[in-house]
Amino acid sequence: MVWLTGLSGAGKSTIADALGPTLRARGLAVEVLDGDVVRTHLSKGLGFSREDRDLNVLRIAFVAHLLSRNGVTVVVSAISPYRAAREEARRRIGAFVEVAVAPPLEACIARDPKGLYAKALAGEIPAFTGVSDPYEPPLAPEVHLDTTQIDVQTAVDRIVLALEERGHLGAP
Amino acid sequence: MVWLTGLSGAGKSTIADALGPTLRARGLAVEVLDGDVVRTHLSKGLGFSREDRDLNVLRIAFVAHLLSRNGVTVVVSAISPYRAAREEARRRIGAFVEVAVAPPLEACIARDPKGLYAKALAGEIPAFTGVSDPYEPPLAPEVHLDTTQIDVQTAVDRIVLALEERGHLGAP
Numbered sequence: 426m427v428w429l430t431g432l433s434g435a436g437k438s439t440i441a442d443a444l445g446p447t448l449r450a451r452g453l454a455v456e457v458l459d460g461d462v463v464r465t466h467l468s469k470g471l472g473f474s475r476e477d478r479d480l481n482v483l484r485i486a487f488v489a490h491l492l493s494r495n496g497v498t499v500v501v502s503a504i505s506p507y508r509a510a511r512e513e514a515r516r517r518i519g520a521f522v523e524v525a526v527a528p529p530l531e532a533c534i535a536r537d538p539k540g541l542y543a544k545a546l547a548g549e550i551p552a553f554t555g556v557s558d559p560y561e562p563p564l565a566p567e568v569h570l571d572t573t574q575i576d577v578q579t580a581v582d583r584i585v586l587a588l589e590e591r592g593h594l595g596a597p
Numbered sequence: 598m599v600w601l602t603g604l605s606g607a608g609k610s611t612i613a614d615a616l617g618p619t620l621r622a623r624g625l626a627v628e629v630l631d632g633d634v635v636r637t638h639l640s641k642g643l644g645f646s647r648e649d650r651d652l653n654v655l656r657i658a659f660v661a662h663l664l665s666r667n668g669v670t671v672v673v674s675a676i677s678p679y680r681a682a683r684e685e686a687r688r689r690i691g692a693f694v695e696v697a698v699a700p701p702l703e704a705c706i707a708r709d710p711k712g713l714y715a716k717a718l719a720g721e722i723p724a725f726t727g728v729s730d731p732y733e734p735p736l737a738p739e740v741h742l743d744t745t746q747i748d749v750q751t752a753v754d755r756i757v758l759a760l761e762e763r764g765h766l767g768a769p
Contacts, residue, residue, distance in 0.1 A: 456663055480642075491663075491664060495626050496667075
């Protein structure tokens with residue numbers, strides 16, 4: 426179970442999409458659960474209050490737990506801004522590698538791949554994480570990635586190394 | 598993928614709980630998804646309108662699909678009253694064995710294990726399937742079980758036979 430948390434535009438999905446094939450090449454069954462996709466399928470109707478964000482995270486954790494106890498390695502990519510909800514996910518799932526995808530906020534605003542920060546800063550999106558809604562960074566993530574300093578391949582390598590060190594991967 | 602549909606009190610959960618271990622004994626990885634449990638974990642806040650019931654069914658289908666494409670046999674036990682939503686689940690999942698758990702309504706009312714029919718008939722539960730809300734029985738289920746005529750073991754045997762006939766199980 427790899428849980429990527431970070432701001433919008435931090436690079437979570439890009440890393441998750443590269444990590445999936447890398448882990449499959451190591452013989453693992455892998456499912457990538459993207460926060461946006463999960464919102465569509467499991468959390469339509471939920472908003473962006475703390476309660477609704479936490480509910481969304483716990484639904485992802487429920488599905489991830491069902492998969493992981495059947496031998497599937499789950500890669501979650503979700504803003505998941507609240508520490509307590511991530512800790513609850515960790516508690517439920519067990520083998521949990523938390524990855525802080527943590528470029529500086531300024532870098533996310535500068536990249537703004539979906540144009541969301543521009544809208545949020547203009548007040549057009551309420552409760553936008555990092556701008557008008559809290560983000561609680563992990564205090565002790567298994568992996569910390571500043572995606573302004575490293576490329577995607579290096580990020581993937583760092584996560585794979587963390588999995589190897591914890592005995593979650595066989596020999597390459 | 599085995600999908601048990603039927604009225605409240607029809608015997609779906611009892612059959613699902615007996616089917617799970619039987620299939621595991623045949624070497625399958627099995628997850629039983631109970632409609633009530635799924636409502637707690639994935640659909641808190643959804644009500645009992647047609648739209649909300651269908652959303653709940655599609656969420657179950659989403660999770661079942663993730664599991665089944667990773668080699669897990671999923672047994673769903675859910676009222677799932679609307680035919681179109683069940684057909685959509687079938688379309689998404691592929692190998693789909695629909696089981697109509699279909700005692701006469703009168704038998705469900707007489708058994709009423711949770712006391713819900715008494716409340717529904719007294720008008721205390723609105724939109725109760727079979728009393729004040731529709732149930733659309735399957736037109737061509739792979740298995741049809743009248744649980745007033747057969748016991749749990751026979752019901753399980755009939756489902757196992759249907760799985761064998763479709764090549765979903767190896768030799769016993």
